[in-house]
Amino acid sequence: MPEAGVLVSGLAFYLFSGWLLAAGVMVVAARNPVHSVLFLILAFFNAAGLFLLLGAEFLAMILVVVYVGAVAVLFLFVVMMLNINFVTMREGFLQYLPVGGLVGLILLVELAFVAGGWAFAPEVTAAAGGASTLIAPSGIMTNTRALGDVLYTQYFYLFQAAGLVLLVAMIGAITLTHRSRTGVRRQDISRQVSRPREESVEIRKMPIGGGI
Amino acid sequence: MTELPDFHPALPEIALALSGLLLLMYGAVRKDAPSRFVGYITVFVLLAVQVLEMTVAPGEGVTFSGLFISDRFAVFMKSLVLLGSALAVLLSFDYHDHEKQERIEYPILILFATLGMMMMISANSLLSLYLGLELQSLCLYVLAAIRRDTLRSTEAGLKYFILGALSSGLLLYGMSLIYGFAGSTEFPVLAEILTASNSHVPVGVIVGLVFMMAGLAFKISAVPFHMWTPDVYEGAPTPVTAFFAVAPKIAAIALFIRVLVDPLGGLVEEWRQVVVAVSLASMILGSFAALAQTNIKRLMAYSSIGHVGYALVGLAAGTPAGVQGVLIYMTVYLFMVVGTFAVILCMRQHDRMVEEIEDLAGLSKTHPMIALAMAVFMFSMAGIPPLAGFFGKLYVFLAAIESGLYTLAIIGILTSVVGAFYYMRIIKFMYFDESHEPLDKWIGRDIAVILAVTGVFTMFFFVYPEPILSAASVAAASLFPGG
Numbered sequence: 001m002p003e004a005g006v007l008v009s010g011l012a013f014y015l016f017s018g019w020l021l022a023a024g025v026m027v028v029a030a031r032n033p034v035h036s037v038l039f040l041i042l043a044f045f046n047a048a049g050l051f052l053l054l055g056a057e058f059l060a061m062i063l064v065v066v067y068v069g070a071v072a073v074l075f076l077f078v079v080m081m082l083n084i085n086f087v088t089m090r091e092g093f094l095q096y097l098p099v100g101g102l103v104g105l106i107l108l109v110e111l112a113f114v115a116g117g118w119a120f121a122p123e124v125t126a127a128a129g130g131a132s133t134l135i136a137p138s139g140i141m142t143n144t145r146a147l148g149d150v151l152y153t154q155y156f157y158l159f160q161a162a163g164l165v166l167l168v169a170m171i172g173a174i175t176l177t178h179r180s181r182t183g184v185r186r187q188d189i190s191r192q193v194s195r196p197r198e199e200s201v202e203i204r205k206m207p208i209g210g211g212i
Numbered sequence: 213m214t215e216l217p218d219f220h221p222a223l224p225e226i227a228l229a230l231s232g233l234l235l236l237m238y239g240a241v242r243k244d245a246p247s248r249f250v251g252y253i254t255v256f257v258l259l260a261v262q263v264l265e266m267t268v269a270p271g272e273g274v275t276f277s278g279l280f281i282s283d284r285f286a287v288f289m290k291s292l293v294l295l296g297s298a299l300a301v302l303l304s305f306d307y308h309d310h311e312k313q314e315r316i317e318y319p320i321l322i323l324f325a326t327l328g329m330m331m332m333i334s335a336n337s338l339l340s341l342y343l344g345l346e347l348q349s350l351c352l353y354v355l356a357a358i359r360r361d362t363l364r365s366t367e368a369g370l371k372y373f374i375l376g377a378l379s380s381g382l383l384l385y386g387m388s389l390i391y392g393f394a395g396s397t398e399f400p401v402l403a404e405i406l407t408a409s410n411s412h413v414p415v416g417v418i419v420g421l422v423f424m425m426a427g428l429a430f431k432i433s434a435v436p437f438h439m440w441t442p443d444v445y446e447g448a449p450t451p452v453t454a455f456f457a458v459a460p461k462i463a464a465i466a467l468f469i470r471v472l473v474d475p476l477g478g479l480v481e482e483w484r485q486v487v488v489a490v491s492l493a494s495m496i497l498g499s500f501a502a503l504a505q506t507n508i509k510r511l512m513a514y515s516s517i518g519h520v521g522y523a524l525v526g527l528a529a530g531t532p533a534g535v536q537g538v539l540i541y542m543t544v545y546l547f548m549v550v551g552t553f554a555v556i557l558c559m560r561q562h563d564r565m566v567e568e569i570e571d572l573a574g575l576s577k578t579h580p581m582i583a584l585a586m587a588v589f590m591f592s593m594a595g596i597p598p599l600a601g602f603f604g605k606l607y608v609f610l611a612a613i614e615s616g617l618y619t620l621a622i623i624g625i626l627t628s629v630v631g632a633f634y635y636m637r638i639i640k641f642m643y644f645d646e647s648h649e650p651l652d653k654w655i656g657r658d659i660a661v662i663l664a665v666t667g668v669f670t671m672f673f674f675v676y677p678e679p680i681l682s683a684a685s686v687a688a689a690s691l692f693p694g695g
Contacts, residue, residue, distance in 0.1 A: 114419055157276035161343040168324050168347060172354035175317040
């Protein structure tokens with residue numbers, strides 16, 4: 001029954017997007033920064049649900065794995081460890097609200113103008129036709145596979161470049177934060193194993209009733 | 213399955229990347245590896261890649277499914293970038309010896325930054341442009357903050373990072389708008405679409421164009437996106453500043469030219485207004501704000517803002533002659549700026565770096581040769597005729613006049629008169645003021661060689677400019693259709 005399927009996906013859409021919006025508001029409104037991060041995680045999960053509804057299961061997985069699994073957890077650590085006083089950070093909020101609100105409003109109006117003038121040139125659709133054939137129609141291939149197909153062939157160069165960017169990020173993090181400390185005791189297993197019995201155990205005759 | 217892509221056009225980049233990885237491994241395995249040794253190897257690699265670029269790689273070639281392009285323009289700009297990076301590494305040795313700041317990561321980061329710049333210059337799609345730019349920028353943020361124990365250096369790194377991330381955001385936003393409205397990220401496809409739809413370009417493309425130009429203007433530090441430049445130039449260690457002022461600036465200018473002329477060439481009437489405005493603002497601010505500076509590194513920051521303004525005059529013309537002018541300007545700029553920074557790196561009193569302009573007082577008596585070289589660079593930057601800097605300005609202004617941009621050319625000449633004042637002020641300090649405290653006698657061998665080479669180039673460019681003029685002309689022509 002197709003109607004039931006449409007109904008369910010419609011319901012799921014409103015459920016996910018409703019929760020997403022509510023969680024987003026709570027991220028900003030929550031007094032406790034740890035709660036903010038937890039709401040952020042809820043928002044990520046709901047966004048992943050929306051992606052699933054669109055049939056973009058790869059993006060949904062990535063969102064959960066990367067954002068929830070790594071980014072949000074990192075946020076949580078930072079928030080807990082830095083002990084930032086968010087109440088004092090919010091003090092100027094009302095003071096800057098008029099200016100910030102005005103800028104936001106202007107941007108919104110500008111975006112509306114742009115959206116109003118949204119039109120594709122006829123040549124564009126013709127030219128874009130060439131590009132869109134690269135991606136297999138859904139149903140034949142999962143989009144994870146489709147992405148993998150172009151990522152390692154057609155976009156091989158970009159994949160390598162991204163790898164180099166990550167490498168540089170790692171070098172940078174180490175360069176800026178690593179300090180080689182002196183006097184650190186490290187475990188040296190080969191030394192431990194090769195230590196003869198004579199070096200570590202000493203047998204002494206003790207007189208009864210006396211100390212060493 | 214799919215065939216392997218043609219690696220031939222990208223051979224220099226591949227060689228550079230592999231050398232970088234090998235050096236990194238060497239540094240990781242040999243913990244006590246002398247950084248000077250790694251530095252010399254880096255210089256050698258950069259120069260070897262330069263040779264590879266000019267001989268092995270062919271003039272034309274598109275590879276990696278159209279994401280990467282190697283043309284005469286790319287070869288010209290990459291040669292400048294490679295030379296600039298190699299000179300920057302050479303300049304850093306003495307500083308690192310003196311300040312006990314030998315870090316093996318320093319030359320390696322410069323190497324990877326250079327790789328990023330070469331990828332930017334060879335970008336043939338918005339995606340490869342962005343990844344190259346990020347590879348470069350990430351290295352630069354780290355380099356700015358590499359003296360992590362000093363407040364000024366970390367502050368410079370943080371400022372550069374935050375503003376750079378902001379500008380990357382603007383750039384990406386513009387790219388996504390262009391992709392959304394034009395339907396492609398590839399430069400040739402974009403060029404075709406935008407030239408065909410010349411009369412009715414969607415407004416989204418224009419908005420995207422403006423955002424992209426804002427993002428790129430950040431990278432070349434053109435007004436009004438220049439705010440980070442003086443702080444970063446002043447805060448970063450001096451050899452890093454020398455590097456920032458040369459290679460990344462040349463690469464970003466190359467990127468600016470390629471993006472505007474190649475994919476967005478059909479929108480020349482639209483982007484010309486922006487380039488003219490940015491160029492005017494840069495020239496005016498670059499010359500007037502520099503008047504009030506006392507720190508020579510800040511002065512050089514404003515001077516480089518002004519130079520970007522002059523270079524953009526040529527781009528505003530939008531003709532092959534204009535682009536040729538920009539290329540000549542950047543070539544001359546490379547030598548002048550490297551030479552000036554070599555002088556700044558000689559500025560030590562009692563083995564400490566000094567950065568005030570007053571510290572140069574009486575330099576002509578204590579160090580006549582350095583003072584002479586500095587005078588040559590300053591006269592050249594001001595654009596005094598027989599020196600190289602004059603020719604740089606001449607070609608961009610000629611191109612602007614040929615395209616009818618009279619106002620731009622006239623204001624450019626007026627601001628260079630203002631600029632001449634603060635360049636002359638340095639000469640006045642060196643030749644006509646008594647020194648309170650002379651600079652240290654000792655200068656490094658590397659620095660002396662660089663000073664000699666850049667000084668001779670700047671002074672005698674007019675004797676035989678033909679090879680550079682013709683190479684720039686060929687390079688500029690290769691960007692334009694039918695060229």
